[in-house]
Amino acid sequence: MTAKSLRFQNTFKALRQKNEGAFVPFVTLCDPNLETSVKILHTLCAAGADALELGLPFSDPCADGTVIQAADKRALNSGATTDRCFEAVSRLRADYPDIPISLLVYVNLVTVYGMEKFFEQARVNGVDAVLMADVPCCMLSCGEDFVAAAEAHGIELVLIAPSNASDKIVREIAARSQGYVYALSRYGITGTENVFGRPVAMLKRLKELNSAPALLGFGISTPEHVKIALQCGADGAICGSAIVKIIERNLNNETAMLEELTIFVRNMKAATKGR
Amino acid sequence: MSILNPFFGRFGGMYVPEVLIPALEELEQTFVQAQQNENFKRELNELLINYAGRPTKLTLCRNLTRGTKTKIYLKREDLLHGGAHKTNQVIGQALLARHMGKTRIIAETGAGQHGVATALICALLGFKCRIYMGKKDAERQRPNVFRMRLMGAEVCEVTSGSCSLKDACNEALRDYAANFNTTHYMIGTAAGPHPFPTIVREFQKVIGEEARAQLQQIEGRDPDAAIACVGGGSNAIGLFTAFLDSKVPLYGVEPAGLGLDSNKHGATLERGTEGIFFGARSLNLQNEDGQIYESYSISAGLDFPSVGPQHAYLQDIGRVKYVGATDNEALEAFVLLSEREGIIPAMESSHALAQAIKMMRENPDKEQILLVNLSGRGDKDIFNVDKILHERGLIAADGSILIDQINPQR
Numbered sequence: 001m002t003a004k005s006l007r008f009q010n011t012f013k014a015l016r017q018k019n020e021g022a023f024v025p026f027v028t029l030c031d032p033n034l035e036t037s038v039k040i041l042h043t044l045c046a047a048g049a050d051a052l053e054l055g056l057p058f059s060d061p062c063a064d065g066t067v068i069q070a071a072d073k074r075a076l077n078s079g080a081t082t083d084r085c086f087e088a089v090s091r092l093r094a095d096y097p098d099i100p101i102s103l104l105v106y107v108n109l110v111t112v113y114g115m116e117k118f119f120e121q122a123r124v125n126g127v128d129a130v131l132m133a134d135v136p137c138c139m140l141s142c143g144e145d146f147v148a149a150a151e152a153h154g155i156e157l158v159l160i161a162p163s164n165a166s167d168k169i170v171r172e173i174a175a176r177s178q179g180y181v182y183a184l185s186r187y188g189i190t191g192t193e194n195v196f197g198r199p200v201a202m203l204k205r206l207k208e209l210n211s212a213p214a215l216l217g218f219g220i221s222t223p224e225h226v227k228i229a230l231q232c233g234a235d236g237a238i239c240g241s242a243i244v245k246i247i248e249r250n251l252n253n254e255t256a257m258l259e260e261l262t263i264f265v266r267n268m269k270a271a272t273k274g275r
Numbered sequence: 276m277s278i279l280n281p282f283f284g285r286f287g288g289m290y291v292p293e294v295l296i297p298a299l300e301e302l303e304q305t306f307v308q309a310q311q312n313e314n315f316k317r318e319l320n321e322l323l324i325n326y327a328g329r330p331t332k333l334t335l336c337r338n339l340t341r342g343t344k345t346k347i348y349l350k351r352e353d354l355l356h357g358g359a360h361k362t363n364q365v366i367g368q369a370l371l372a373r374h375m376g377k378t379r380i381i382a383e384t385g386a387g388q389h390g391v392a393t394a395l396i397c398a399l400l401g402f403k404c405r406i407y408m409g410k411k412d413a414e415r416q417r418p419n420v421f422r423m424r425l426m427g428a429e430v431c432e433v434t435s436g437s438c439s440l441k442d443a444c445n446e447a448l449r450d451y452a453a454n455f456n457t458t459h460y461m462i463g464t465a466a467g468p469h470p471f472p473t474i475v476r477e478f479q480k481v482i483g484e485e486a487r488a489q490l491q492q493i494e495g496r497d498p499d500a501a502i503a504c505v506g507g508g509s510n511a512i513g514l515f516t517a518f519l520d521s522k523v524p525l526y527g528v529e530p531a532g533l534g535l536d537s538n539k540h541g542a543t544l545e546r547g548t549e550g551i552f553f554g555a556r557s558l559n560l561q562n563e564d565g566q567i568y569e570s571y572s573i574s575a576g577l578d579f580p581s582v583g584p585q586h587a588y589l590q591d592i593g594r595v596k597y598v599g600a601t602d603n604e605a606l607e608a609f610v611l612l613s614e615r616e617g618i619i620p621a622m623e624s625s626h627a628l629a630q631a632i633k634m635m636r637e638n639p640d641k642e643q644i645l646l647v648n649l650s651g652r653g654d655k656d657i658f659n660v661d662k663i664l665h666e667r668g669l670i671a672a673d674g675s676i677l678i679d680q681i682n683p684q685r
Contacts, residue, residue, distance in 0.1 A: 059566040060436065060552065062445040063292050063452065069435060082564045107290055112550045112565030134554075136293040138277070143288050143556060162294035169293065187294055188453030 002154030005128040007100035008179040011050055012213045012235065021272035022050040022236025023226060024215055025243050025265055026104070028071035029054050029088050030080035032251055037075075040247065041092040043258045047265035050272075051100040052092075053131075053238055056085050058106040063133045065191025067241040070248065082113050086125040093126030102129035102158055102179065115144055119153035129156035129179035137172050147176075158182055161206065161214070163199040170202060174209035181206055183214045183234060191241045196220055196228075203233035223271035230272065239268060278307050281469030283588035289468040290551045291448075298455035303470040305371050310477070315370060322366045326399070327356045329363075329481065333489040338615040344642045345635040347628075348498070349618070349649040350486040352510065359621060359651030360510045361392035361463060364478035369396040371474075372459035379403040379458040383447040385412055385440035385506065386576030386623060387419025388651055389463030394428035404428040407446045409439035412575040418655050437569040440506075440579045444553055464507025465583035468554025472512075472583050479513030486646055487517045498646035500634065502526040504626040505544065505597065506577035508586045510650035515595060524596065527586060528630045530572035531599030541570035543582040544590050544597040557584045573602040573663070574622035576651075600629035607682040608632055609653060609660060614678065621651030622660070 015022055025044045030037045044052060057075035061068060089101060103122060110118045110132065122130060130150060137159065141147050150157045156178035161170060163184055173181060183206070186197035196219030206214050213235035220229060221242035229237040246264060250257030277300065281289050289299055309315040323329040331354050336347040352360035372380055380402045384390030390406040397404035406423055410432045413420050423430050436442035444467075451460040465475040483501070490498055501518055503511035505527040515525050532540035540546065547558035550565050560568040560580035570580040589595040600608075605622060608629040613619045620628060624647075631645045653660075664670050669677045 059568075060441060060445050062448040065449070066435075073436075076566065106565075108550045108552050108559070108561070108565040108567070110565075111556075112548065112561060112563065134290045134292055134551075136289065136291060136296045138296065139288055139290055143282070143285065160293050162292070164294060164297055166297065169296070173293075184294065187455070189449045 007128045011100050021230040023269045023272050024051045024238045025049050026053040026240030029085035030075040031071040032074045033078035038091050043261050045096045047262040048269035053102045055104045065189045067244050071244045090125040100128050104131045107132045107135050115149045119149050119155045123153045129158045131158040174211035180212050181214045183216050185218045198232045200232050223267050226271040283585045286584035286587040287555050291468045327362045330485045343639040346644045348646050352650045353652035357392045359388040361389045365392040365396045367478035368461045377459040381405045382461040383407045383443035387416040390423045394423040394426040398426045406430045407443040409433050409443050411438040464509040465512045466507040476512045480516035482513035483517030497523050499643040500524045501646040502627045503648040504528045504623050506579050508583035514648040527597040528626045529599050530577040531601045532571045539571040541572045542599045552581050555584045557587045576623040600626040603682040604629040619653035621653045622656045624650045
């Protein structure tokens with residue numbers, strides 16, 4: 001039994017003391033390739049990200065919109081494997097020992113790689129938490145026991161709270177989600193095409209139930225969105241597709257890509273201050 | 276928590292984003308209530324008889340088996356309205372959708388048969404209808420694309436991923452995740468998250484129930500084998516369910532494509548490994564990380580890198596034997612049945628028929644009764660088959676088909 005990672009907990013505590021929200025960028029690992037991806041991760045951290053949520057590229061990302069689908073495809077075409085993605089994390093971890101890192105995965109990548117081996121390797125390479133996009137609460141322990149395997153290797157399991165969750169499910173998520181709760185601003189899939197919603201009631205309910213801090217995601221692409229997320233009662237905001245788009249439009253110019261990422265993350269982070 | 280068991284042994288489950296769970300629970304509850312509801316059953320039955328044309332016939336092959344002691348009976352799902360077994364279960368699901376107050380139906384389709392079935396029931400019952408179809412499949416099954424559009428469906432050609440059935444499934448799931456309040460996702464096969472594999476089986480099991488009773492009436496006994504093709508597995512589970520309590524040998528025939536040892540096939544049960552994809556634990560064609568491969572088959576309806584979880588279970592417990600038929604074997608069966616019996620089978624169903632022909636040829640002196648589910652008709656395939664035969668030089672100068680050269684492995 002490995003002790004639970006405390007990085008998310010410590011980070012949220014420090015942010016509360018500073019009266020700041022969390023800004024958490026999302027990118028797909030190994031997009032567009034391993035070497036550039038490692039530079040991107042360093043850039044996001046250096047620009048002020050409070051934590052990172054990193055996607056493992058998957059051949060069939062059915063919960064993702066076109067932007068992340070394209071990122072997954074670029075990564076896989078460049079030769080990404082689960083082990084290379086772990087390598088990217090571990091190279092970042094060597095330089096940023098304290099930043100919390102979560103992995104967003106589709107469950108097949110866990111199951112086929114080997115559930116125990118997956119969580120063990122995640123921990124060894126510096127991952128703190130794992131979210132499984134296609135494992136709802138009712139499937140966490142009734143087939144293979146993901147909860148037990150994650151716990152055995154000291155990995156926090158983050159649960160995803162959709163805006164239509166019944167009170168029963170919100171209670172379960174509040175009780176079981178570790179590290180943070182990924183609160184969805186609306187239905188559907190990732191992407192910036194659709195407006196983002198304001199699930200104020202659910203965020204309030206999560207607070208009442210003393211859940212782990214809630215990060216709002218789906219459709220967040222501007223500093224204004226970050227401010228709204230915090231006003232709605234979230235403890236921070238996750239931004240994926242808007243960041244991946246920066247990678248996408250600078251594929252031929254790495255310097256410009258990293259510069260644009262830096263500016264974007266700085267602006268988004270600035271919106272979390274003085275709430 | 277679900278009312279019915281979401282698992283078949285260790286296979287199955289409902290591995291979908293949390294956001295979809297309320298919709299799946301509502302569907303399950305509606306289905307369970309409908310099974311007890313006389314009005315629902317009456318309306319379903321009325322539509323199956325007077326709209327779809329049930330019961331379908333059981334036809335004994337007259338010429339195909341000549342010179343052998345084998346009898347091949349065809350369960351004529353090709354005669355069902357719409358041209359395939361798919362119509363059986365879309366009627367059931369559409370009635371469920373109406374009970375749930377949904378106004379829009381979406382579906383994925385490979386060969387286009389499920390798309391056509393969905394389009395026709397939506398036309399009849401007044402649902403808005405959108406069909407997701409891989410671009411590659413839309414090209415090789417063009418007649419079905421037009422049939423769907425003719426019946427008022429919007430056909431969305433999917434260009435992501437491999438442009439085939441699995442990508443159409445992904446696209447339909449994305450739509451469902453955004454629109455489940457108004458929309459029912461009418462999954463076309465006995466796969467996907469619970470409760471779909473169970474619902475589809477229950478609405479398809481009429482195939483085997485009828486066939487078993489019809490054969491009892493004609494022959495006074497069960498067949499020596501019941502055979503069906505398996506892509507996702509809906510026609511096969513529809514045939515097999517009535518025989519699961521018996522000792523009748525059951526054969527599921529997968530698309531062996533260019534051969535099981537080539538990388539070009541869709542033989543998930545024979546060559547796949549365990550994983551969780553398209554909502555359920557089952558067998559998939561995938562690499563050691565769990566990245567899903569593109570499958571391959573001459574038949575769009577079988578070209579799928581996963582399979583319904585109950586089939587994975589039935590193979591696991593040894594109740595059903597899953598075998599492969601290659602493109603060539605299926606193509607030969609397609610032409611043979613057309614030429615000898617005047618029945619053009621779907622390319623999918625030709626795989627099942629190819630297995631029966633193989634069993635017949637292996638034991639010409641054995642007295643055996645083989646029951647084959649002729650799950651669909653082949654009109655949709657004629658242009659594609661014509662093209663393939665021409666490309667391979669299998670059409671003689673006078674336009675006749677060089678049938679003996681189609682399958683060189685024979």
